[in-house]
Amino acid sequence: MADKSLGAKNEVYQISLDTPITEIIEKSTHAVEYLAEYGLHCFMCPLNVFDTVEMGAKIHGMSDEEIKDMIEDVNERLRKLVS
Secondary structure, eight states, X not given: OOOOOBOGGGOBOOOOTTOBHHHHHHHOHHHHHHHXXXXXXXXXXXXXXXXXXXXXXXXXXXXXXXXXXXXXXHHXXXXXXXX
């Protein structure tokens, strides 16, 4: 799968609480890897078509603060790909 972390004009793909898991799978192999480091292995689950980042993280027992920190870290790492 080709990584589409870079959009048109070197725009960096970023995630948010409401980003669908299926979108992340389609757009960024890097984001998939980074989220897996946090224990989100939703990418292999057949139910991921229904989940967002927030929903998947809550299913895995993450607090709101942990989710916020995870999203900030993943987005920062995605930005560094173009630096």
